[in-house]
Amino acid sequence: MKKGLQLGTQSVAFDKPVHIMSSASVVGPKEGEGPLKDTFDKTVEDATFGKDSWEEGESEMLKETILLALRKAKLKAEDVRYLFAGDLLGQLIATTFGVMELRIPLFGLYGACSTMGEALALASMTVHSGFADTVIAAASSHFGGAEKQFRFPLEYGNQRPMSSTWTVTGSGAFVLSKEYGDVVITGITTGKVVDYGVKDSLNMGACMAPAAADLIYHHLKDFDRKPEDYDRIVTGDLGVIGSEILCKLLRDQNTDIAGVHMDCGMMIYDDERQDTHSGGSGCGCSAVTLAGKLMSELRSGEVKRILFVPTGALLSTVSYNEGQSVPGIAHGIVIEKGV
Amino acid sequence: MKKGLQLGTQSVAFDKPVHIMSSASVVGPKEGEGPLKDTFDKTVEDATFGKDSWEEGESEMLKETILLALRKAKLKAEDVRYLFAGDLLGQLIATTFGVMELRIPLFGLYGACSTMGEALALASMTVHSGFADTVIAAASSHFGGAEKQFRFPLEYGNQRPMSSTWTVTGSGAFVLSKEYGDVVITGITTGKVVDYGVKDSLNMGACMAPAAADLIYHHLKDFDRKPEDYDRIVTGDLGVIGSEILCKLLRDQNTDIAGVHMDCGMMIYDDERQDTHSGGSGCGCSAVTLAGKLMSELRSGEVKRILFVPTGALLSTVSYNEGQSVPGIAHGIVIEKGV
Numbered sequence: 001m002k003k004g005l006q007l008g009t010q011s012v013a014f015d016k017p018v019h020i021m022s023s024a025s026v027v028g029p030k031e032g033e034g035p036l037k038d039t040f041d042k043t044v045e046d047a048t049f050g051k052d053s054w055e056e057g058e059s060e061m062l063k064e065t066i067l068l069a070l071r072k073a074k075l076k077a078e079d080v081r082y083l084f085a086g087d088l089l090g091q092l093i094a095t096t097f098g099v100m101e102l103r104i105p106l107f108g109l110y111g112a113c114s115t116m117g118e119a120l121a122l123a124s125m126t127v128h129s130g131f132a133d134t135v136i137a138a139a140s141s142h143f144g145g146a147e148k149q150f151r152f153p154l155e156y157g158n159q160r161p162m163s164s165t166w167t168v169t170g171s172g173a174f175v176l177s178k179e180y181g182d183v184v185i186t187g188i189t190t191g192k193v194v195d196y197g198v199k200d201s202l203n204m205g206a207c208m209a210p211a212a213a214d215l216i217y218h219h220l221k222d223f224d225r226k227p228e229d230y231d232r233i234v235t236g237d238l239g240v241i242g243s244e245i246l247c248k249l250l251r252d253q254n255t256d257i258a259g260v261h262m263d264c265g266m267m268i269y270d271d272e273r274q275d276t277h278s279g280g281s282g283c284g285c286s287a288v289t290l291a292g293k294l295m296s297e298l299r300s301g302e303v304k305r306i307l308f309v310p311t312g313a314l315l316s317t318v319s320y321n322e323g324q325s326v327p328g329i330a331h332g333i334v335i336e337k338g339v
Numbered sequence: 340m341k342k343g344l345q346l347g348t349q350s351v352a353f354d355k356p357v358h359i360m361s362s363a364s365v366v367g368p369k370e371g372e373g374p375l376k377d378t379f380d381k382t383v384e385d386a387t388f389g390k391d392s393w394e395e396g397e398s399e400m401l402k403e404t405i406l407l408a409l410r411k412a413k414l415k416a417e418d419v420r421y422l423f424a425g426d427l428l429g430q431l432i433a434t435t436f437g438v439m440e441l442r443i444p445l446f447g448l449y450g451a452c453s454t455m456g457e458a459l460a461l462a463s464m465t466v467h468s469g470f471a472d473t474v475i476a477a478a479s480s481h482f483g484g485a486e487k488q489f490r491f492p493l494e495y496g497n498q499r500p501m502s503s504t505w506t507v508t509g510s511g512a513f514v515l516s517k518e519y520g521d522v523v524i525t526g527i528t529t530g531k532v533v534d535y536g537v538k539d540s541l542n543m544g545a546c547m548a549p550a551a552a553d554l555i556y557h558h559l560k561d562f563d564r565k566p567e568d569y570d571r572i573v574t575g576d577l578g579v580i581g582s583e584i585l586c587k588l589l590r591d592q593n594t595d596i597a598g599v600h601m602d603c604g605m606m607i608y609d610d611e612r613q614d615t616h617s618g619g620s621g622c623g624c625s626a627v628t629l630a631g632k633l634m635s636e637l638r639s640g641e642v643k644r645i646l647f648v649p650t651g652a653l654l655s656t657v658s659y660n661e662g663q664s665v666p667g668i669a670h671g672i673v674i675e676k677g678v
Contacts, residue, residue: 005468005469005470006420006469006470006471006472010420010444012470052661053661055657055658055661056661056663081345081349082529086449088430089655089657090429090430090488090655090656090657091427091429091449091451091653091654091655091658092449092653093653093655093657093658093663096532096653096655096658096666097658097663097666099532100532100534100666103531103532104531105349105529105530105531106529106530106531106532106668107448107450107457107460107461107529108448108449108450108457108668109446109447109448109449110425110430110431110447110448110449111446111447112430118446118447121446122446122461125464125465125468125470126464128468129344129464129467129468129469129470130344130345130468131344131345131351131464131468132345133345149429149657190421190444190445190446191444191445192442192443192444192445193435193438193439193442193445195439314430314431314432314435315430316428316429316430316432316435317429318394318428318429318432318488319394319430319432319435319436322391322392322394322395324395324432324436327435327436327439329445329447
């Protein structure tokens with residue numbers, strides 16, 4: 001029976017679904033003015049969250065999100081056995097300083113903007129196997145901290161090409177349990193590093209699309225499903241340009257997802273009004289879209305089954321400045337309305 | 340039965356041990372001149388591993404180590420279901436570029452120098468639960484890349500205080516399986532972020548010792564064991580100064596580990612001859628000491644049971660320069676001679 005958990009070359013199908021007890025999302029002011037504004041639990045006006053730096057602000061945001069998810073699940077931090085979390089900053093400082101006071105055993109994760117998927121995958125496997133009754137999966141990103149680290153200081157006021165995306169200031173947290181909650185995780189597909197040699201750090205969609213295509217292709221093969229078996233296949237932050245590339249790459253493999261594909265990065269901002277170009281990005285982009293809009297649609301039954309595919313561009317200024325490409329990775333999570 | 344896997348507040352005891360099929364270690368020239376030189380699988384003379392930068396060299400080293408562990412286990416990359424790996428560099432670039440060609444589904448991890456423990460913990464849980472038959476856990480660090488990222492460029496030639504440690508250029512990899520191999524993992528204890536407010540980036544031992552003490556204290560409590568139940572309690576890279584603090588902190592809690600405590604950072608270099616001050620550090624320090632010396636002693640039966648406790652200092656130049664402390668984290672793995 002245990003053997004049957006393994007599906008195809010890189011997937012797992014849970015014989016007993018893992019339940020999402022609660023989800024929470026906290027975002028910054030720009031996200032709070034976008035099309036998804038009514039789906040977030042909390043929008044703050046001050047992007048530093050009352051702290052002295054963007055990094056400390058991101059830690060505060062992550063902590064608030066986790067505490068909110070705990071309150072919704074009527075749990076305390078000490079009821080949680082493991083925390084699976086990560087962010088975009090070097091050495092995961094947003095996570096480190098954000099979760100310290102909670103004193104929950106921590107598995108620190110880095111999957112770039114795919115981290116929310118990596119966290120949900122490991123968290124759900126851990127609950128399924130009985131190593132924990134209750135765990136939390138969380139991820140965050142912050143526009144100010146990300147621009148400073150990966151591109152230019154905001155004060156420099158650089159021009160942003162139309163292919164660029166806007167890092168979401170936001171964090172999402174999910175309490176997973178073996179029995180409570182009417183939305184469930186029924187399977188996962190784990191991604192590989194995929195590199196098409198793209199070297200443009202201001203076109204992350206193009207860097208990530210090949211990894212997303214590889215993930216979705218193998219997911220459908222492993223589960224023996226068609227795109228239509230999902231109400232939605234939701235990528236994390238490919239944006240307009242990356243989404244076009246994704247659909248084309250999959251069409252080349254005789255897989256047409258255009259009818260069910262959505263991208264969190266294309267939903268979270270209104271480019272015409274908010275000047276965000278190709279869309280939103282960052283771990284927080286897919287995390288808050290899932291925690292808010294998608295979870296609410298799953299809970300209501302409006303949507304029955306989605307494939308959630310956060311996408312990560314493994315960008316580093318060091319490797320980038322040494323002339324290396326920006327490889328991508330993606331993780332897939334099957335999320336369904338429970339019975 | 341499943342419930343029984345959970346032990347105390349933060350541990351797991353495997354009812355069926357997870358087997359270590361093979362281990363491999365590759366190190367740089369300085370490590371190859373130290374006291375453990377005969378225990379490593381491969382020592383290279385050129386710390387760039389024939390590449391153009393330290394970072395690319397670290398990737399090459401990690402790849403070689405994984406391929407060596409695979410060869411020893413008589414396996415190919417496609418036989419491995421998951422890779423759990425990480426390094427110290429921002430956005431895990433050593434790992435990203437090192438494992439790309441292997442095309443194994445990847446969970447990228449960041450636990451600073453505790454990453455080898457985090458990887459072994461998640462890898463063994465995944466095998467135990469039947470999600471995979473064979474997985475790899477790996478970690479690496481590189482002196483040149485780490486100094487450049489965390490402290491000063493080597494060319495600057497800064498003075499190193501006596502409390503400083505020397506980042507090990509080395510990587511370790513372990514093939515874990517559900518049945519083959521005569522050394523086994525029988526339990527894990529997962530660490531929390533612990534902060535005593537130490538702000539000295541050149542005294543990492545002091546930053547990490549409280550986390551190691553917290554981990555060992557809770558491990559012994561969860562498993563209802565005494566220090567003497569282990570032939571060795573082996574910390575990762577506390578060095579001379581951190582090890583003294585660890586033993587004192589535990590004595591204050593009526594736990595005396597002095598008789599069985601060893602530290603990989605104190606074993607890997609000869610300070611008098613190699614001018615390494617407090618000892619070795621980095622993910623690679625505990626990874627290569629476990630893969631070489633400790634695994635060989637376990638295989639021969641010279642040692643029956645160890646508690647392996649890699650220790651991580653969650654240092655980032657960004658948080659550090661913003662005035663924050665350097666918190667620590669540690670992960671514990673029980674490794675035994677199989678029957």
